[in-house]
Amino acid sequence: xxxxxxxxxxxxxxxxxxxxxxxxxxxxxxxxxxxxxxxxxxxxxxxxxxxxxxxxxxxxxxxxxxxxxxxxxxxxxxxxxxxxxxxxxxxxxxxxxxxxxxxxxxxxx
Amino acid sequence: xxxxxxxxxxxxxxxxxxxxxxxxxxxxxxxxxxxxxxxxxxxxxxxxxxxxxxxxxxxxxxxxxxxxxxxxxxxxxxxxxxxxxxxxxxxxxxxxxxxxxxxxxxxxxxx
Numbered sequence: 222x223x224x225x226x227x228x229x230x231x232x233x234x235x236x237x238x239x240x241x242x243x244x245x246x247x248x249x250x251x252x253x254x255x256x257x258x259x260x261x262x263x264x265x266x267x268x269x270x271x272x273x274x275x276x277x278x279x280x281x282x283x284x285x286x287x288x289x290x291x292x293x294x295x296x297x298x299x300x301x302x303x304x305x306x307x308x309x310x311x312x313x314x315x316x317x318x319x320x321x322x323x324x325x326x327x328x329x330x
Numbered sequence: 331x332x333x334x335x336x337x338x339x340x341x342x343x344x345x346x347x348x349x350x351x352x353x354x355x356x357x358x359x360x361x362x363x364x365x366x367x368x369x370x371x372x373x374x375x376x377x378x379x380x381x382x383x384x385x386x387x388x389x390x391x392x393x394x395x396x397x398x399x400x401x402x403x404x405x406x407x408x409x410x411x412x413x414x415x416x417x418x419x420x421x422x423x424x425x426x427x428x429x430x431x432x433x434x435x436x437x438x439x440x441x
Contacts, residue, residue, distance in 0.1 A: 253428050264420055264432040265373070309373065316427050317386050318363065322372035 227321035240297040244310030253313035254293045260306045300328045334433035348409040355423030362404040367418040416440045
């Protein structure tokens with residue numbers, strides 16, 4: 222079992238819709254969770270982090286964490302074509318950041 | 331604040347050669363982590379340096395090594411290059427290893 226799992230996609234959503242990206246992790250002791258966005262040919266960019274159970278909102282982005290289910294998600298409201306990218310989930314595990322392989326999001330006009 | 335700077339941006343080497351990549355972290359950040367990114371394997375952790383000491387290491391062979399200087403700048407060295415080492419090498423800086431900010435990366439091609 223991989224430590225951090227994501228569906229590779231692509232996830233296709235129409236412009237203006239809500240995109241929902243999901244991630245599961247195997248280490249129940251993990252404490253910190255991150256979402257990075259990576260455009261094709263570019264490096265990952267940190268967009269959200271969450272440490273506590275529940276929701277954390279920042280603009281159009283909402284991160285959701287459920288430690289009991291070992292599940293973290295990222296919601297993007299009012300999706301725009303410029304949101305089309307690969308979204309990487311990362312989990313901090315004993316000072317090492319473990320990445321999922323990413324979900325490719327496509328937002329079509 | 332200046333971001334993370336990686337040099338060079340692109341490198342072409344042949345099998346058996348060695349290569350050194352450089353990373354200058356964000357001012358004030360003492361942690362530098364290195365990652366290898368390939369289409370098949372995604373982002374794989376190589377190692378982390380904090381205050382000139384290697385604090386964590388991933389599952390890569392000993393051909394991959396690194397160091398960090400007193401000004402927090404870090405270098406990564408790969409010896410005896412193999413075709414499979416072709417990848418994007420990313421450096422990330424952090425004040426504490428949690429919130430990591432990536433440089434633009436060095437794309438290494440091994441022929």
